[in-house]
Amino acid sequence: MNKITVMSEINAILDAYCEGCFLKTQLSKDKGKTSAHRFCIKTCTIGEQLQFLGQEMNKFTK
Numbered sequence: 001m002n003k004i005t006v007m008s009e010i011n012a013i014l015d016a017y018c019e020g021c022f023l024k025t026q027l028s029k030d031k032g033k034t035s036a037h038r039f040c041i042k043t044c045t046i047g048e049q050l051q052f053l054g055q056e057m058n059k060f061t062k
Contacts, residue, residue: 003060010053017046 018024023044027036040047 006056
């Protein structure tokens with residue numbers, strides 16, 4: 001995987017799944033942005049994919 005491919009995958013995932021996410025929007029309204037962000041990072045399967053891709057990006061900076 002190269003850097004451009006990883007960035008393209010990240011952008012595609014964000015556009016397809018995260019933009020307009022009902023859960024994130026509702027959690028932001030009910031519990032605040034911090035709680036919504038925590039949900040995305042720790043619970044959401046899409047967040048797990050984004051974390052994996054972020055780790056792949058870190059391999060290019062080292």
